[in-house]
Amino acid sequence: MAPSMSNAGHPPRTHGGLAPAAIGSFDPHLSQLIIDEETVEAILAVLRQLIRDSQAISGMVLDRAGQIIVWTGQGYAEQRTQLGALIAGTYASTREVARILQENSFRTLLQEGAKEKIFTEAVGDQWLVSVIFGRHTHLGLVKVLCSRATLDLAQILARTVERSKNRPRMKDTGLMRVANDTIDLLFRDDTEK
Amino acid sequence: MALINVAAREIHGKIVYYGPGLCGKTTNLQYIHSKIPAGAKGDLLSIATETERTLFFDFLPLDLGKVHGFTIRFHLYTVPGQVLYERTRIAVLNGADGVVFVADAQRERLPDNLQSLRELAQNITAQGKRFLDFPLVMQYNKMDLPNALPVPVLDRYLNTIRVPRFEATAVTGHGVFETLRAICKLVTNKL
Ligand SMILES: Nc1nc2c(ncn2[C@@H]2O[C@H](COP(=O)(O)OP(=O)(O)O)[C@@H](O)[C@H]2O)c(=O)[nH]1
């Protein structure tokens, strides 16, 4: 079966003058990432421990495009899609600010309210981990625990990327045909002739 | 980068509406939001200035429901079009799986369209992707206006790379869903 990567074999490139990080580096030719059970279980274990140890409310691992890979916790689960999009957007804009300041180390982001806070840290070059916590949790603790968690998460995701490269394309299944039919069915306008 | 969550049986794709300021990107999302059945969409989130101009992005999650046991989701975004916000556009474009380039068909907007399209090509390339292979469709919007350029002229200047293109009047919804279907299929077929 065809590999999941369409441009395999291209030489690695660097981006914006920054050398890719050794772990979890951004591969522009990887057009999809396949998250398997093993990945979800491993990420969940890290997130759960992070939340337990810091007594946070919720936590998530998401990609830089704003798509949530794993979410855990009770608070704000309903709004997680929007949270993911907003946090990834804010992080990306922070990174652009960093570029202007020629600053390489804007790897974290803190959003602070009167009641709740959200701490976000980069995981490798492609992902983020975010923790939502209340006033009973100490920010310093969250920072320490997060920076430890990011190392584990980066390794888990780097292995996922490797496995992803050897997976069959979705194209080879009947899924694409049915997906196209569903798109026709659902994304249509009654006023269209 | 599309995310295929085999464990949760979910597929996510990110689609960005790109184009010069006031070409109708937000209007596309508003129309889509108004017509999609409640179960298949989330709230339309808009981060805009007081005067309704997009400041950061608009965001609309769409949900195709279960297909062969997989839940397929598309996240639609728009970028702020004004030249000033180039860095913000780069941020929103991050990790996009497909782009709709919305052109303003009015004659006097041709230079703005060209500049925006060039910038898009640069930004896609800067992400390490090949622009010519990237899932892209074009929408010629505001075809209702008397000063809209004829399609062959728009084709000649804007669609030199010959991607699928659609005429539209986003305010009435004409062409909006046709465009959406085309980009969603391009993204899905790349999986
Ligand atoms: N006549 C006409 N006006 C449109 C059309 N699409 C959008 N507009 C108007 O153009 C203006 C800018 O639209 P908007 O969606 O905010 O542009 P954006 O900057 O690309 O997000 C608004 O006043 C819209 O009502 C169209 O197809 N025809």
Ligand SMILES: [Mg+2]
């Ligand atoms: Mg707008």
